[in-house]
Amino acid sequence: MSLPLVPALILLLTLSSTATSHYSSSSYFFPSSSAPSQSPSLSDWQPARATYYAASDPRDTVGGACGYGDLKKAGYGMATVGLSETLFERGQICGACFQLRCVDDLRWCIPGTSIIVTATNFCAPNYGFTPEGGGHCNPPNKHFVLPIDAFEKIAIWKAGNMPVQYRRINCRKEGGIRFSIDGSNIFISVLITNVAGAGDVVAVKIKGSRTGWLSMGRNWGQNWHVNADLRNQPLSFEVTSSDGVTLASYSVAPQNWNFGQTFEGKQFVS
Structure with missing residues (x-):
């Protein structure tokens, strides 16, 4: 199966930890009894785009630009995302949680689904391409790069570069910092x-x-x-x-x- 190319993420090797995260496929809006609390300024849905990388990609074991190390050993699993330069905030955003849903494409979107992911990596700009013509992570694009396992919770893999909506939500973690x-x-x-x-x-x-x-x-x-x-x-x-x-x-x-x-x-x- 041939997979579409996506921008390379910066891969940085660092010490690993034992953090935990959560990964869900759910309705577009959480039931009120379990809805994550949100800052009013961050709770609105905003437009962006998303691509994916293959499950065997070494970035899963190397970690990424946030320093978390081996993401599987650290407990993040596939509930992770790399962010374009516009969203990454030079690493300060590391650890933030986002809810994503697929929109505007009835052929490829999986209706009624969303995913929750933690920011763990950076999608580097590729200035050899324009933001509209292959430089997916170039400014001013808001772009998310997901493991294919996460991408396939909201869209068919053949979709490639998909329009999505996202919002910041509070993170739920097991145990302490x-x-x-x-x-x-x-x-x-x-x-x-x-x-x-x-x-x-x-x-x-x-x-x-x-x-x-x-x-x-x-x-x-x-x-x-x-x-x-x-x-x-x-x-x-x-x-x-x-x-x-x-x-x-x-x-x-x-x-x-x-x-x-x-x-x-x-x-x-x-």
Whole structure:
């Protein structure tokens, strides 16, 4: 079976985590008893387009531009999406959740279906083509690149480049926010995954038992770093999501934590 070509995603290898996500095929609108809470400014359906990549594509195991590593091992499975430059926001959007539905094509759309996916990757522009003629992820296009398993929940695979509608919704996650610690000596890098609520993180602070709160800088995607000697101290984290909500988790990592370990803290209300 010959599959249509799609723009290549930036593939970046990084440490993996144990985050979880959700993947659903449902009606266009959730029943009121289980509807995800949404920010009023983000809840409206907006137009975009979507393509897919093959299930055997190595980007499933390499991860992507958000730093989540092996997406299957990280718990995201096929409930993921790569975003065009206009949507990607230089990685700040990583972890946000979107609901997508197929529209305007009765021949290829699967009626009454939608999918929920987490932003985990970046679809790079291809300036060798115009936005209308093959540069699907070129500005100002709003474009989603899905695993074929996800694409086929809303449309027939032969459709290729499909018109869709999308909206931001709150993420539902199992368990708490996960903090994967890497680095060496006085350099600490923390990958933040499994974030509910808004899903995307805009600020992080870390605190040892012998320090105050230290602001971390965004390295790339959802990898955050700080230069500080926090060894042999219990570690606490403060995470702020894009909706302005801040959540503090105290003594998440015990005094004898080591680089390469993952710890779980509190969770945003979704």
